[in-house]
Amino acid sequence: MPEIVEFPERPYVGIRKTITMTSFNLVGDRLGEIIGWLVQRGAYPAGAPFFRYDSIDMAGDRLVVQAGVPVATPVEGEGEIFAGTLPAGRYVTVSHHGHPDQLMGVTDAMLKWAADQGLTWDMTSEEGGTEHWGCRLELYNTNPAEEPDLNNWDTDLQFRLA
Structure with missing residues (x-):
């Protein structure tokens, strides 16, 4: 059941x-690289790695997505790796145990729940349907080196409210 945090x-x-959607690996496969980059600099992840969806155009099959790793204190970026801050605020969050392929259904259920509650997202829509999100996250709590079976992964969704 979703909750507001x-x-x-x-x-x-x-x-x-x-x-x-078919080239998601261009982002997804970079999480390990980002973690390695942090460790080389004496910094370590301060939570689950995530994907942040900046914009979604399902009709045009175009997504702007970040692969990110939280840190305890800000770290200066270098090259393609940048430093950022997830905004403070109220988020609808839900946890999922199972294959990441099931997240689309989990997301749809969470969006419907929020609509039924009369909640408004930190999101704007363009004509044609492109959505620009203030902060829409998928956090991957399972280390694939420890649990290679995708069916046993734990994922949290966190979508910021307006």
């Missing part, structure tokens, strides 16, 4: 790419 600002480092 208040989060503070959260620093992170990440990369951003414009992709399609």
Whole structure:
């Protein structure tokens, strides 16, 4: 069941790419690289790595997505890796245990729940349906090196409210 949680600002480092649904690996495969980059600098993840959806155009099969890793204190970016901050605020959050392929259904159920509650997202829509999100996250709580079976993964969705 979704719930509303208040989060503070959260620093992170990440990369951003414009992709399609079939080229998601261009972002997804970079999480390990970002974690390695942090460790080389004596910094470590301060939570689950995530994907942040900046814009979604399902009709045009175009997504702007970040792969990010939270840090305890801000770290200066370098090259393609940038430093950012997830905004403070109220988020609708829900946890999912199972294959990431099931997240589309989990997301749809969460969006419907929020609509039924009369909640408004930190999101704007363009004519044609492109959505620009203030902060829409998928956090991957399972280390794939420890649990390679995708059916046993734990994922949290966190979408910021207006």
